[in-house]
Amino acid sequence: MNEKEQLVSFIKEQLGHGMNIDAIKNMVRVQGWTEADIEQAVIQAQGEIANVNSNVPNTPNQTPAYSTINSTPVFTEQLE
Numbered sequence: 001m002n003e004k005e006q007l008v009s010f011i012k013e014q015l016g017h018g019m020n021i022d023a024i025k026n027m028v029r030v031q032g033w034t035e036a037d038i039e040q041a042v043i044q045a046q047g048e049i050a051n052v053n054s055n056v057p058n059t060p061n062q063t064p065a066y067s068t069i070n071s072t073p074v075f076t077e078q079l080e
Helices: 003-016 021-029 035-054
Strands: 062-066 073-077
Touching: 003 021, 003 035, 021 035
Parallel strands: none
Antiparallel strands: 062 073
16 A cells, blocks of 8 residues: 555544544644645545445335444334
């Protein structure tokens, strides 16, 4: 994995943890990345995330039930 791929991977990971995109940009900016590299990596990361999310199957018979511990959706079958 080259450095730019590592940057994209880092951005995707931080977005997955819910970090704000501006905070991520600031983190990598102070590490010496150029604005052009940052913007290109952000666009690529967001595109890859969107592609993954579009491949998630639609499950109409399930509704999210949220855990009170960490607000992670847990899908349960919907009774009809």
